[in-house]
Amino acid sequence: MGGIEIFLDGISKAFGLILSSDPEVLGITALSLKVSVVATMVGAAFGVPLGFLIASRSFCGRSLLVAVINTFMGVPPVVVGLVVYLILSSSGPLGFLRILYTPQAMILAQTLLTFPVVCGLTISSILGLDPNLKETLQSLSAPKLWEAAILLRESRIGLIAAVIAAFGAAISEVGAIMMVGGNILGYTRALTTAIMLYTNTGEFALAIALGIILLTVSFGINLLLTVLQIKYRKRR
Amino acid sequence: MAFVELRSIRKRHSDKEILKGVSLEIQQGELISIVGPSGSGKTTLLRLIDGLDFPDSGEILIGGTRLTKETAPAIRPNVGMVFQNTVLFDASVYENVAYSLRFRGLPNDLIRQKVEAALSLVVLKDLAKRSALTLSGGEAQRVALARVLVYDPDLILLDEPTANLDPANTLIIEGALRNANLQGKTIVLVTHNIFQARRLAKRVGLLLEGEMVEVQETERFFNSPMDQRTRRFISGDLVY
Numbered sequence: 001m002g003g004i005e006i007f008l009d010g011i012s013k014a015f016g017l018i019l020s021s022d023p024e025v026l027g028i029t030a031l032s033l034k035v036s037v038v039a040t041m042v043g044a045a046f047g048v049p050l051g052f053l054i055a056s057r058s059f060c061g062r063s064l065l066v067a068v069i070n071t072f073m074g075v076p077p078v079v080v081g082l083v084v085y086l087i088l089s090s091s092g093p094l095g096f097l098r099i100l101y102t103p104q105a106m107i108l109a110q111t112l113l114t115f116p117v118v119c120g121l122t123i124s125s126i127l128g129l130d131p132n133l134k135e136t137l138q139s140l141s142a143p144k145l146w147e148a149a150i151l152l153r154e155s156r157i158g159l160i161a162a163v164i165a166a167f168g169a170a171i172s173e174v175g176a177i178m179m180v181g182g183n184i185l186g187y188t189r190a191l192t193t194a195i196m197l198y199t200n201t202g203e204f205a206l207a208i209a210l211g212i213i214l215l216t217v218s219f220g221i222n223l224l225l226t227v228l229q230i231k232y233r234k235r236r
Numbered sequence: 237m238a239f240v241e242l243r244s245i246r247k248r249h250s251d252k253e254i255l256k257g258v259s260l261e262i263q264q265g266e267l268i269s270i271v272g273p274s275g276s277g278k279t280t281l282l283r284l285i286d287g288l289d290f291p292d293s294g295e296i297l298i299g300g301t302r303l304t305k306e307t308a309p310a311i312r313p314n315v316g317m318v319f320q321n322t323v324l325f326d327a328s329v330y331e332n333v334a335y336s337l338r339f340r341g342l343p344n345d346l347i348r349q350k351v352e353a354a355l356s357l358v359v360l361k362d363l364a365k366r367s368a369l370t371l372s373g374g375e376a377q378r379v380a381l382a383r384v385l386v387y388d389p390d391l392i393l394l395d396e397p398t399a400n401l402d403p404a405n406t407l408i409i410e411g412a413l414r415n416a417n418l419q420g421k422t423i424v425l426v427t428h429n430i431f432q433a434r435r436l437a438k439r440v441g442l443l444l445e446g447e448m449v450e451v452q453e454t455e456r457f458f459n460s461p462m463d464q465r466t467r468r469f470i471s472g473d474l475v476y
Contacts, residue, residue, distance in 0.1 A: 130323050132319065132321055132323040133323050133325075135288055135319075136323045138312075139312070139317045139319075140316075140335065140336050140383065141309070141312050141313045141339055142335070142339045143339060146335075146338070150325060150335070153326070153327075154325065154326055232326075
């Protein structure tokens, strides 16, 4: 079979798998979604407040810290996977948790990937706001919590972009979850790790089918977030 | 005792001295205008009175209390400032004005009453639901004034509130200021529009290159100024 035939076969298989609600594929897709969505949410829960604090306060070493965070935005997933593996392995500092090769370990690894993305883009977003905005809030005697809420609200389009980027980084990565999840069928096998496995075993059509499902899932989530972003932009 | 007292205020930004020992007394309920060319230190002066920045030397007293970093949070709720470059929040006109009251923890019913009254003062009640970011420059400046008037501060500071505005918007803002002044508000109006200063102010001061050249009753300021520089500024001979 040539490349084109394999690709077309993959597309046809993808529809077949989707329409037949294959339990294995459904399980793999659900796990991918769960791990990436939770990792994005946890990354955002820590990344947005920390990014806001770094952007809204002047302190010694801020530029250095921002440069470090920006560097970690592009950290190779396999490096994160290695670090998390060493931490969670039986001889590692968190080995007692016994969560290596579990979805929790995959979430932890992906959170380490999503956190700097959300944090770094939140910093850019807050720093990009009109500096007169903060002064206006100060002049109107806004309490600190109100000030933070309004500044975050003003940068919400940027924050949604941060979440989109973080989710994209999580759902598409393979190195980290492969190392700490182990690609165990029915337990830690995600879409990306399954694609890698099926490619290695020569089951290209199945790999392409899963690739199409991965793209569709990713597109669905991104579409939802983008619609939200456009809705806010239109209100202006 | 003066309501606002500036004693030998000096302020430097990097290597330039912006204010060079400015002293000024403003009585409660007075509408005073500070005029002067661009870069003369007018905005810096207002920022210092609002406690957004602090002088390098000298002191500012508001209602008898010395304005410092420590006292500013307690003094500022009674001071309102309308900036030249108005920044409105990405929300409706109503919410922009309501925020000032939400910050103060007022109940929603009271907020609605006060916001509607403030929007009426600047003739914007019909635009309450509009997104503030879609307003014209004049409408935006009127919202900025309304969000200050709504919390009823005793001291209102305005930095070129009608710069680049058309006569209709200027008239509405001037009307609202006159009204606030009649209700006893102390108003400091910074403008380079000497005609506006003459129309509104009881006293006018000329700030030139960081120095308060002279402060006089409005008619005297325009008809028989003491300082040669004031005469030249009024006549338009002082090119800036």
